[in-house]
Structure formats: structure tokens, C-alpha cells
Amino acid sequence: MDDNGFSFNIAVVGLGLIGGSYAKALRELKPKKLYGIDLNESSLLKAKKMGIIDEGFTDGSVILKEADLVIIALYPEDTVKFIKDNVCNFKDGAVITDTCGVKQMIVEEALSFLPETVEFVGAHPMAGKESQGFDTASKDLFKNSNYIITPHKENSEKSINLIEKMAKAIGCKSVVRVDIEEHDNIISYTSQLPHVIAVALMDSDICKDAIDLFIGGSFRDATRVAAINEKLWTQLFSLNSDRLVYEIEKFQEALNKIKRAIKSQDKSDLEDIFKDAAQRKRMML
Amino acid sequence: MDDNGFSFNIAVVGLGLIGGSYAKALRELKPKKLYGIDLNESSLLKAKKMGIIDEGFTDGSVILKEADLVIIALYPEDTVKFIKDNVCNFKDGAVITDTCGVKQMIVEEALSFLPETVEFVGAHPMAGKESQGFDTASKDLFKNSNYIITPHKENSEKSINLIEKMAKAIGCKSVVRVDIEEHDNIISYTSQLPHVIAVALMDSDICKDAIDLFIGGSFRDATRVAAINEKLWTQLFSLNSDRLVYEIEKFQEALNKIKRAIKSQDKSDLEDIFKDAAQRKRMML
Numbered sequence: 001m002d003d004n005g006f007s008f009n010i011a012v013v014g015l016g017l018i019g020g021s022y023a024k025a026l027r028e029l030k031p032k033k034l035y036g037i038d039l040n041e042s043s044l045l046k047a048k049k050m051g052i053i054d055e056g057f058t059d060g061s062v063i064l065k066e067a068d069l070v071i072i073a074l075y076p077e078d079t080v081k082f083i084k085d086n087v088c089n090f091k092d093g094a095v096i097t098d099t100c101g102v103k104q105m106i107v108e109e110a111l112s113f114l115p116e117t118v119e120f121v122g123a124h125p126m127a128g129k130e131s132q133g134f135d136t137a138s139k140d141l142f143k144n145s146n147y148i149i150t151p152h153k154e155n156s157e158k159s160i161n162l163i164e165k166m167a168k169a170i171g172c173k174s175v176v177r178v179d180i181e182e183h184d185n186i187i188s189y190t191s192q193l194p195h196v197i198a199v200a201l202m203d204s205d206i207c208k209d210a211i212d213l214f215i216g217g218s219f220r221d222a223t224r225v226a227a228i229n230e231k232l233w234t235q236l237f238s239l240n241s242d243r244l245v246y247e248i249e250k251f252q253e254a255l256n257k258i259k260r261a262i263k264s265q266d267k268s269d270l271e272d273i274f275k276d277a278a279q280r281k282r283m284m285l
Numbered sequence: 286m287d288d289n290g291f292s293f294n295i296a297v298v299g300l301g302l303i304g305g306s307y308a309k310a311l312r313e314l315k316p317k318k319l320y321g322i323d324l325n326e327s328s329l330l331k332a333k334k335m336g337i338i339d340e341g342f343t344d345g346s347v348i349l350k351e352a353d354l355v356i357i358a359l360y361p362e363d364t365v366k367f368i369k370d371n372v373c374n375f376k377d378g379a380v381i382t383d384t385c386g387v388k389q390m391i392v393e394e395a396l397s398f399l400p401e402t403v404e405f406v407g408a409h410p411m412a413g414k415e416s417q418g419f420d421t422a423s424k425d426l427f428k429n430s431n432y433i434i435t436p437h438k439e440n441s442e443k444s445i446n447l448i449e450k451m452a453k454a455i456g457c458k459s460v461v462r463v464d465i466e467e468h469d470n471i472i473s474y475t476s477q478l479p480h481v482i483a484v485a486l487m488d489s490d491i492c493k494d495a496i497d498l499f500i501g502g503s504f505r506d507a508t509r510v511a512a513i514n515e516k517l518w519t520q521l522f523s524l525n526s527d528r529l530v531y532e533i534e535k536f537q538e539a540l541n542k543i544k545r546a547i548k549s550q551d552k553s554d555l556e557d558i559f560k561d562a563a564q565r566k567r568m569m570l
Contacts, residue, residue: 025314036538050366079503080300085359092354113415128501129291134441145499146499148499174498185497186499188308190499190501191499191501191503191504193486194503195503196543197482197486197507197540198507198566199539199559199562200536200539200542201479201482201539201542202565203536203558204474204535211458211460212466212569213411213433214411214431214471214475214476215569216411216476217510218479218509218510221385221506221509222479222482224503226562227562227566228556228559229559230556230560231556232564233555234555238550241548245548246546248543248547250542251488251540252537252540254484254485254488254489255481255485255536255537258485259480259481259533260533262522262523263530267523269518270515270522270523272514273484274484274515274519276488277337277487277488277511277512278511278512278514278515281511282287282510282512284508
């Protein structure tokens with residue numbers, strides 16, 4: 001690794017929206033070599049033809065031995081499987097990172113498989129959009145987004161710094177270190193719960209002809225993420241199920257409190273609940 | 286009423302965001318006279334100075350006798366109170382309309398007070414923004430929005446047509462007639478329930494330092510309307526409480542179904558729920 005900071009070999013695993021965006025953004029940093037690993041050969045060919053990757057591979061057996069930094073941009077279960085399947089393929093001294101939206105299970109599984117000669121740094125880039133595949137990937141996907149690194153006790157400062165430096169170099173605004181459990185707690189509230197709600201809101205048979213005329217901003221906003229990627233979110237929810245169930249139940253209590261006030265026509269109680277919510281929302285803006 | 290269609294006297298009651306926007310938009314239609322009625326004298330003065338209204342009044346006792354069309358843009362309870370207090374002041378043959386987000390109670394109350402010499406046409410302009418007061422009112426507020434008229438069996442075609450024509454003239458895209466009960470049923474799902482959810486979502490003590498970093502689009506969207514106007518929404522919820530409680534309970538069942546699937550780690554069940562939601566959402570887009 002010389003002075004420009006990125007003249008080493010990088011492998012990106014999975015060239016979908018997220019991995020493809022990493023590859024496109026990392027290409028700008030002029031790494032020594034940039035490799036793509038994906039089961040989809042046409043994505044590999046396209047990426048090579050565009051000059052995004054130097055070479056593409058359908059598995060890690062050959063090329064991981066050359067990779068100093070490995071970015072795994074797969075769904076959670078596939079991330080764990082890729083690590084497990086390639087335990088003997090990683091280069092000594094390599095740093096491996098991931099992009100999963102839940103961290104405790106991923107980090108625990110990764111550490112349980114990996115030898116001491118390679119280091120795993122868990123990370124969650126808070127970037128995305130509602131599309132899939134290499135074609136929708138963009139080198140600007142990470143611009144101004146937050147990048148959360150969840151160090152564990154065996155991580156070295158040097159490896160964490162490497163991921164931090166990379167996250168900043170691809171455009172992230174804030175790169176922060178957060179405790180693994182705290183990450184999974186907060187994410188269950190700020191991301192998983194709103195997705196559960198959006199899905200639950202669509203489960204209604206009020207779909208009469210005139211309904212479009214009645215849909216204002218509040219409904220459209222609350223259901224924006226209801227066109228959910230079912231495989232990804234099933235995995236994310238399952239891997240964080242205890243925390244998510246806890247947050248759903250807290251939300252259910254809050255909902256019951258409002259329902260009781262509406263049912264009992266307790267106007268001063270309702271006004272107090274609304275004032276509290278409005279105040280919290282304004283503080284968050 | 287001559288050929289240009291609006292050369293008669295109009296009174297707008299309440300010069301807040303909605304009423305102020307009516308006044309500004311109606312001024313463009315060159316009515317014979319445009320009057321404003323508001324308790325707030327400074328709004329009246331401002332509107333008169335800007336040439337929006339011809340004259341302002343702090344109550345309806347004098348001027349309602351001159352008004353052929355009265356648009357009441359007050360909160361629901363104040364709308365009913367205004368009608369009740371001015372039963373003897375309306376001009377014979379006048380058409381009175383309102384702007385409330387719930388209709389059954391408003392229409393029933395209005396009809397119970399009003400003499401046969403005036404006609405009440407219930408309406409719900411689906412326009413608004415998260416601000417209050419005359420200063421934030423705009424003649425363009427209704428542009429491209431939906432305007433719902435909820436006729437009752439005593440309405441004449443002529444009066445309904447008048448409100449339709451006015452709604453189109455101030456810029457509404459769709460002006461439709463909907464059964465009163467259907468309006469209140471659908472609105473409890475498409476507008477009131479998302480507001481309840483946004484408020485319930487804010488009722489959490491996860492407000493640690495790092496939370497801003499974890500807030501993505503899904504949370505921001507689902508809570509956009511949480512900075513709620515507590516007096517208005519308390520009235521809207523209270524006046525439609527049975528229907529809203531019914532919708533909350535249907536939503537609670539949907540939420541429980543998802544929670545059970547997460548708890549039991551039933552992945553195929555979760556994927557099915559997500560596929561259904563995604564399909565409904567895509568059909569709605």
C-alpha cells in the first residue's frame with residue numbers, strides 16, 4: 001500500500017446495486033487492481049467492458065488470494081455463506097468488510113469461521129435506492145450518506161482506519177463507529193419498524209375505485225417502502241428478530257394508547273399525545 | 286349571477302391557510318364582492334390591503350345577508366358552531382360549503398340547524414401543507430389537487446354544480462362526488478390512520494446521540510406528518526372515531542400477522558406477506 005492510499009488489490013463480491021456502486025466509486029480511486037466476483041457472468045462482462053473492473057470471477061477460489069481488501073456486497077445469508085465457503089481462499093493479512101443492514105449475527109458468524117490471519121470489519125453503508133442490479137449502480141450512490149462501522153474487540157485500529165478512509169474516499173459524509181448491539185437496536189426502530197408498518201398498511205381491502213382520489217402525502221409517504229425486496233428484508237428481519245419484535249411491541253403499545261384516547265373521546269389526552277409527537281418530530285428535523 | 290360565472294358575492298370564513306388560499310384564488314375569478322370573516326383583525330386588514338378581499342368582518346352578523354356563496358374554512362367544531370350561530374344571518378338562496386376532512390357529522394349538524402332557504406353542500410378539498418395562517422396561504426394551493434363533494438339527498442344539482450365549477454376554477458384537477466359514508470370510511474384509512482401511525486412512531490425513547498445517523502428515508506417518510514396540528518386532528522379523529530378505531534384495529538391485525546411470522550422465523554410466510562404488499566403498492570403507484 002503506497003502513499004496514494006489505495007494502490008492495492010480490491011475485490012468486490014456481488015455486483016448488484018450496492019456492490020456495483022462500490023466498484024464504480026472505487027475505480028476512481030485507482031486501486032492497483034479491482035476485481036469483481038459475481039455468479040452473474042453478464043454483469044462481470046459488462047463491468048469489465050466498461051473498465052470498472054480489471055477482471056471478473058464467478059467464485060473466489062483463484063482471485064481472493066490476490067485481494068488485500070474484500071468488500072462483500074451480498075444479502076446477509078449469502079455474505080455468511082461466502083465467508084464460510086472461502087475461509088481458505090483469503091490472503092493472509094487481508095481486510096474483509098461487508099454491507100449488511102444487521103450486524104451482530106454477521107460479525108459473530110464471520111469471526112467464528114475466519115482464521116486469525118485475516119481481519120473482518122463489519123460495516124453498514126446507509127445508502128441505497130429502490131432498484132436492483134449492476135445497471136442501476138452509481139459511483140455517486142454513497143455521496144453525502146452515512147457509513148457506520150461496527151468494530152469488535154479483535155479489530156485493529158489500522159484495519160478500521162482503512163475502511164474509514166475508503167468510506168470517505170467514495171463520498172460518505174459521516175463515517176462513525178458504533179457498538180454492534182447499539183447498531184442493531186437502533187436500526188430495528190429507525191429502519192426495520194417503518195418497513196413493517198409500510199407492509200402492514202398495504203394489507204387492506206379498501207381498494208375501491210375512488211381510493212386514488214383520497215391518497216394524500218401521508219399515505220404515500222408511509223407506504224413508499226412497501227414495494228419491498230422480499231428476500232433481502234426477510235433475511236434482515238430474521239437476523240434481528242428479537243430486537244424487531246421488541247420494537248413492534250413498543251409501537252403497538254403506543255398505538256393502543258392513541259386508540260384508547262380516540263375510543264374514549266378523551267380530547268385533552270389526544271391533544272397531549274399529539275403535542276408530544278410534534279415536539280419530538282420538530283427536534284428531529 | 287351573470288355569464289362570467291362568478292359575478293356574485295362570496296364570503297370566505299376563516300382566513301387561515303385554507304381560507305386564505307380560497308380568497309387569493311377566488312379573487313382571480315373577479316367575483317362581484319369578496320368578503321372575509323375572521324376573528325383575527327390583522328389578517329382581515331392584511332387581506333384588504335393586498336386587495337384580496339373587498340371588506341373584512343369579525344363576525345357574520347352584517348355581511349352574510351349579502352353573500353350568495355359562503356365558504357367556511359374553519360376547524361370542524363368551529364364550522365358547526367359558525368353555522369349554528371349564524372342560522373338567521375344567511376341570505377335566502379345562499380349556498381354554503383365547508384372544507385372539513387370528515388363529512389358525516391358536519392353535514393348532519395349543518396342540516397339540523399339550517400333553514401330550507403339556504404343550501405349546504407359538504408366538500409373536502411384535498412389540499413394543504415404543513416404551515417398555518419394567512420401569510421402561508423397561496424392562490425395555487427388547489428392546483429392539481431382533488432376536490433371531493435359529498436352531496437346529501439336534499440342538495441340540488443344547481444348548487445352542486447356551482448361548487449364543482451368553483452373547484453375547477455381555482456385549479457383542482459379532479460372534482461368528484463362521493464357518498465358521505467364512503468368518504469369518511471376511506472379517509473379514515475388513507476389519511477387518518479397514517480397520521481395515527483406517524484404519531485405512534487414518535488413515541489419512543491430511542492433518542493440517543495447517534496440516532497440521526499440511522500434515520501433513512503423510511504423513517505423520515507413515515508413520520509413526516511408527526512409534527513401534527515393537535516387541535517385540528519383531535520377534532521377530525523373525534524368526529525370519525527368509530528371508523529378510525531376500526532381501521533386501527535385492522536392495521537393492528539396486519540401488524541400482528543407480520544410479528545408472528547418474524548417471531549416464528551417463518552421465512553416463507555414473511556416472503557409471501559412482502560410479495561403481496563409489494564404487488565399492491567406497485568398497482569397503486
